[in-house]
Amino acid sequence: MSERKIRESLDNLERALARLGEAVQVDESNALVVDGTIQRFEFALELLWKTLKRILAFEGVNGASSPRSIMKEAYAQGWLEDESVWLSMLEDRNKTSHTYDEESARKIYMNIKVYYPVMCKLHTALKAKLDVM
Numbered sequence: 001m002s003e004r005k006i007r008e009s010l011d012n013l014e015r016a017l018a019r020l021g022e023a024v025q026v027d028e029s030n031a032l033v034v035d036g037t038i039q040r041f042e043f044a045l046e047l048l049w050k051t052l053k054r055i056l057a058f059e060g061v062n063g064a065s066s067p068r069s070i071m072k073e074a075y076a077q078g079w080l081e082d083e084s085v086w087l088s089m090l091e092d093r094n095k096t097s098h099t100y101d102e103e104s105a106r107k108i109y110m111n112i113k114v115y116y117p118v119m120c121k122l123h124t125a126l127k128a129k130l131d132v133m
Helices: 003-024 031-058 067-076 083-098 102-132
Strands: none
Touching (some): 003 031, 003 102, 031 067, 031 083, 067 083, 083 102
16 A cells, blocks of 8 residues: 555545535534435545555555454554544444434434544544654
8 A cells, every 4th residue: 555545545534524524514404414414424434444444554454354343453553542432433324324214314413523523633643644654
């Protein structure tokens, strides 16, 4: 895995997080806002775990391939502060991909408001880590 690919992944993640940040600031009284925010969250989380996978591979840590195993390995490496929050993100993402009901969507939307700053903090830390590689 090349450093260039990791930088591209981080840049794509930064753009996705910016879009998610726009979404979490909009009034959620409209169901379209909730749905759109969830979609942006799914996209950002997908980019995030794939970026972690690239960085792990770059550092010679192989073997983890599923989003859950990537998160667990990133936690073991000390990159994630609270493993349970990241695993909850994955659970919520899986719920949104396989079922839909408005009550669950609203709960996940509220969780996303908590997840968003955690995702941004990790992105910042990963960029700083890449700068010292």
